[in-house]
Amino acid sequence: MEKVIILRYAEIHLKGKNRGYFERALSNNLEKSLKGLRHELHRLSGRWLIAAFDESKAEEICERIKKVFGVHSYSVGLLTDSSERSLFEAVLAVAPEEGTFKVETHRADKKYPLTSPEVSARLGGRLLNVRPRLKVDVHTPDSIVYVDIRENSSALVFCKFERGAGGMPVTTSGKGLLLISGGIDSPVAAHMMAKRGLSVQLLHFHSYPYTNEGAKEKVVKLAKILSPYTQTDRLTTVKVTHIQEEIHKKCAAELNVTLLRRFMFRIAERVALLNGAKCLVTGESLGQVASQTLEGITSSNSVVKLPVLRPLIGFDKEEIIDRAKAIGTYETSILPYEDCCTVFLPEFPATRPKISFIEEEEAKLDVEALVEEALNSAETVLL
Amino acid sequence: MIYLDNAATTKPNNRALSAAIAYAAEYFYNPSTRYAGGFEVSAAIERAREYLLSSVAGEKYALTFTSGGTESDNLAILSAARRGNAVTTMGEHAAVERCFSELKQRGVEPRFAPLLPDGRVDGAALLALMDEKTSLVSVCHVGSETGAVNDIAAISKAVKQKNPRCVFMSDGVQAFGKLPFRLPDTVDLYTVSAHKIGGLKGTGALFRKKSLALGAQIFGGGQEGGLRSGTENVLGILAFYEAAKDVFPTLETDAARVKSLREQLISALDGEFYTRLSAESGTPYVLTVAARGMRGEVLMRMLWDRGVVVGTGSACSSKHPRSRALAACGIGEDLLDGVLRLSFSRETTDEEVLIAAREMNGCAREFSQATAR
Structure with a gap:
């Protein structure tokens, strides 16, 4: 009898001919997440089995699996031979x-001497004999004991289904680049896109010396919390100090943030293309702040060709906070820091800037040169 | 690198370190043990204690080693203010200020006396806050942000006259080993820190009148006369002792020289950008200025990149960007964001302050050009 973990996958069974691709991606991701822990990963039909691990590490393995997208549910169970005696022990x-309980048997091995209902009845009966406080209820039992008799005269026995992270295996939707400030929203956005199979790289803008190194440290911390979900392995930082100074000096004050965001998107697109990312991801939520209005979004979108995914667009702050807490990024996100120096913040930022006005103001700047200069300041941290 | 943040911490004194290191490497014995090695270590601690005592205090005082200024303040305040109310100033370090806030939870009413424009406490207002129920009055010797020097001899005397039962304490972290003075009899408790005078972080002490009974905050093996249990920080204590032996003999000449450095620096700063906040009568070791309309923190980082290290206020409270103490002196909003604190040590040179002034002027010019519209 050996302790094993049975994994079932989420949406992959919907896939047709490219199902193998999704399965391979999931097994790669499982292997990555279990790195450093002794284990064997076996594919059964429609499931995976983690075996041969140190039984004291079962909990840690489960903790890690919970963060792998594509896993619908998992159960810690026992792998045993299919003799009735061993089945009962398990x-x-x-x-x-x-x-209340019931025993539910599946029998892949059709040569097994008993039928599934017979197995259930006999095991259930014996169990009742030794555990007088148990009662059978086949309709709404408190727990179900699953017995899964397999073809190679082995069997899996387990009782609980734990929910997995769901979603699609990360990487199957390609790679995206997240604009991350260090606040609450963007890590949640990364998590949501990873759930749909996107692997997420990070881009952080700073304006040293107007902002301090604390924000970058924070983003590194966030990245480390996120990476089991998102497979984030690098963080690029870009300095936009000079851009802010130029905008401040030459352009209408109310457009300060609008213009800066356009620069950020341009730079992000260039960084994305260099890193093989096929989309940008932001944590914007409609109407949350002055720049996150329809007009603000239009203004930023109009300078890039890559799609910009905004998974939080319809979320309330409270919903975002709940998710951040569930992922474990919230506590880090709320550490005090300045993502933007208030020296440059206008008193009344434009919430509905006209694109013609924006372009007119932007024409006062040497956009290409400033983007180039910022890109030259890019630094990449491998996580 | 030009280091002008000595009020935050000083560079450890090399000679003191190497003299003390033997007690970390060879004489590593627990001072509470009863074999010769242990006695040797505990004798060394007693030598340190006696020297530090004699440096500022007379026979009537005892000295307890602690983990630093903050612990000394906690020990003093939480055990001396047991009932009624306790009075302090609005210019205290967070270690004192937060203890007073804590007093409220413990049923002792905290009262805060206002500051004069030059950063000193308004003595008359302080006395007016006192009554027969006041159990403790605490006035810092030197304000860590303003550099203002309170005349604790006169204040403590007035306090004792008004209420002889009231305990008088003073946070001496920025004064000890810098200003020449002796503890007057009317000061019951005095807190100091080692790493502001070339010692190591994690070491401090509390001077206390022998006649005053204090309650321990940390319980255990009964070290430091039961007042502060825990195996002694031998290395820290001996480095403190060695550092003190270096600074005390030349206290007066050093202070005079540093004062001239401070004046050189202020006169070399461009008045178009910088306003002097700390008073001339304040400690020679601190010069607080404000760059009007600028951000002190940004200037601080610009200067760091140019090899000049300055502070923006009390380092231990730099998470709260605006200075409580400076606001209490009535410094305007337009200046509060631009505060820089330059603090010197006896090692600071003429050349260094002139370079620092030049870089400060350069940074301010750059800042105002970059953010001008």
Whole structure:
């Protein structure tokens, strides 16, 4: 009898001919997440089995699996031979002490001497004999003991289904570049896109010396929390100090943020293309701040060709905070820092800037040279 | 690198370090043990204690080693203010200010006396806040942000006259080993820190009147007469002792020289950008200025990149960008964001302050050009 973890996958079964591609991606991701822990990963039909691990590490393995997208659910169970004696031993090990239960048997091995209902009845009966506080209820039991008899005269026995992260295996949707400030929203956006199979790289803008190194340290911390979900392995930082100074000096004050965002998007697109990312991701939510209005979004979108994904666009702040707490980024996100120096913040930023006005003001700047200069300041941190 | 943030911490004194290091490497014994090695270590600690005591205080005082200024302040305040109310100033370091806030939870009413424009406490207002129920009055010797020097001899005397039962304490972290003075009899408690005078971080001390009974905040093996349990920080204590032996003999000449450095620096700063905040009568070791309409923190980083290290205020409270103490002196909004604190040590040279002034002028010019519209 050996402790094993049975994994079931989420949406992959919807896939047709390219199902193998999704399965390979998921197994790669599982291997990556279990790196450093001794284990074997076996593919069964429609499931995966993690075996041969140190049983004291079972909990840690589960913690890591919970962060792998594409896993619908998992169960910690026992792998045993399919003799009735061994099956019963395993059932004893996983079954509860009290409450209502039923035994549910699947029999892939059609040569097995008993039918599935027979197996369930016999194991259930024996279990009732030794655990007097248990009662059978086949309709709405408190717990179900699953017995899965396989073709190679082995069997899996387990009791609980734990929810996995769901979604699609990361990388199957390609790679995206997240604009991350260090606040609450962008890590949540990264998590949501990773759930749909996107691997997420990070881009952080700073304006040293107007902002301090604290923000960057914070983003590195966030990246480390995110990477089990998002497979983030690098963070690029770009200095936009000179751009801010130029905008401040030459352009209408109310457009300060609008113009800076256009620069950020341009730079992001260039960084994305260099890194093989096929889309930009932001944590914007409609109407949250002055720059996150329809007009603001239009203004930023109009300077890039890559699609800009904004998974939080319809979320309330509260919903975003709940998710950040669930992912584990919230506590880091709320550490005090300045993502932007207030020296440059206008008193009344434009919430509905006209594109013609924006372009007129932007024409006062040497956009290409400033973008180039900022890109030259790019630094990449491997996480 | 030109280091002008000595009020935050000083560079450890090399000679003191190497003299003390033997007690970390060879004489590593626990001073509470009863074999010869242990006695040797505890004798060394007693030598340090006696020297530090004699440096500023007379026979009536005892000295307790702690983990630093903050612990000394906590020990003093939380055990001396037990009832009624306690009075302090609006110009205290967070270690004192937060203890007073804590007093409220413990049923002692904290009262805060206003500051004069030059940063000193308004003595009359302080006395007016006192009554027969006041159990503690705490006035810092030198304000860490303003550099203002309070005349603690006169203040403590007035306090004792008004209420002889009231305990008087003073946070001496920025004064000890810098200003020449002796503790007057009317000061019951005095807190100091080692790393402001060339010692190591993690070491401090509390001077206390022998006649005053204090309650321990940390319990255990009964070290430091039971007042502060925990195996002694031998290396820190001995480095403190060695550093003190270096600074005390030349205290007066050093202070005079540093004062001239401070004046050189202020006169070399461009008046178009910088306004002097700390008073001339303040400690020679601190010069607080403000760059009007600019951000002190940004200037600080620009200067760091140019090899000049300055502070923006009390380093321990730099998470709160605006200075409580300076606001309490009535410094205007337009200046509060632009505060820089330059603090010197006896090692600071003429050349260094002139370079620092030049770089400060350069940074301010650059800042105002970059952010002008």
